[in-house]
Amino acid sequence: MPNIIDFGLIFTQIPTLLAYLPVTLFITIFSMLLGVILGLMIAIIKMNKIPVLTQIAALFVSFIRGTPLLVQLYLSFYGLPILLRYINYFFATDFNINGLPAMLFVLIAFSFNEAAYNSETIRAALQSVNKGQIEAAQSLGMTYSQVLRRIVIPEAFIVVLPNLGNTLIGLLKGTSLAFVCSVTEMTGRGKTLAGHSYRYFEVYISLALIYWALTILIELLVKYLEKRLTISDDKNTPSYRRGKWL
């Protein structure tokens, strides 16, 4: 049996790669959270047709959706220091451009990317909420923000959940591009590993297995959440669906 593929290595190097899983997860979770918050803000701006902000939001979404993520990462990586240099010049501030952590560029690029995509799905979900419930809440004397927070967002969350699961999976795999901003996450670590062993194929098989497993985990989590948040039709045994943590 020739040693064309080192099957053992595929599995033995997984722990080495997993040492960088926290970096991957940090980028994923942080960008997702910020992406959802920014996306929600953009959705609300667009729904209320707030002048100027609506146009800026539309331009932002159009630009982000119209350009590759890889290009956005480079723009963040090269653009932010330039922006800071201008700020230093015009406002006589003294930001240390070389001291910016590489992670910052990555987080900004991914968060903005997520925000643009999420804003549209969140807007659709918010608008899917039955108008009658909104009127009922208003007639109780609730303010716009109370109605949004207490009635519309909880209801829209269930609608948007499968979509958010999808973008979360996309984002997780997208983080493998973070190395272009010289952030070492799992894929980045894989590259350096292979650089030493010249076992490129084995490394990418290992990485594929890890990403695949993580994706399955996310799918399961989203399914579980959906099940928990869905109210059963059963009239005789009402569901006490909200646990202590939700």
Added chain:
Amino acid sequence: MIHINDLTLSFHGNCILDKINIDVKPHEIVAIIGASGAGKSTLLRCLNLLEKPQVGNITIDNMSFDVSKAKRDHIVKFRQQTAMVFQQFNLFTQKNALENVMEGLLIVKKYSREKAERIAYQKLVEVGLVDRVNHYPKQLSGGQQQRVAIARALAMNPKVLLLDEPTSALDPELVGEVLATIKMAAKSGITMILVSHEMSFVHDIATRVLFLDKGQIIEDGPPSKVFLNPVQQRTRDFLSRYYSAMQMDYEI
């Protein structure tokens, strides 16, 4: 107690409400009847500003509201004097019966959780849903949902209860329980304005009936007068059409 002055609302050039003037005394139970599209629901929805009239003035219990100068926080304040029951129930689908009734108490009245829960539970007992407090709207029948909605409205202790065709979306066999609940609320002495197609119920419960036609009130009086001895020909036409439709129901 309620004064409505020159309330006017037009939509795309169509006049829906044409200079409506109504005075309602405390404890009155006012029923608004009329054909579809006469503006009944619109008039009711104007009273808690879900519709925005262009001209007019509404006063509820000394709190006056000039509709042409509507400000956001003023609208919210003004709304808190009334409570509304809708044709489609409009319960919060993500909250169970108890949470539905508690919502306004917690968020608008800022009651403590214990106090809100106590009041909400009490109101659900009053509408006969003590065994349904933990049910979610879609686990309830239409009649039960509407009773939760009535409990939710009454819990806010409004000065006026507004009911917008509260039984129109219900299966016939569920109408009775909702009407009984409304009657119970009426007996408690709350001021009520309702839009309804249930003429016998209106006859039974209302102390005053308004007939709305093409955005104008053309008949105003106690039910005995409006139903038995209407002044206007249009009211007579409406009522006779209504009675003949009822009779056809029975013949079938």
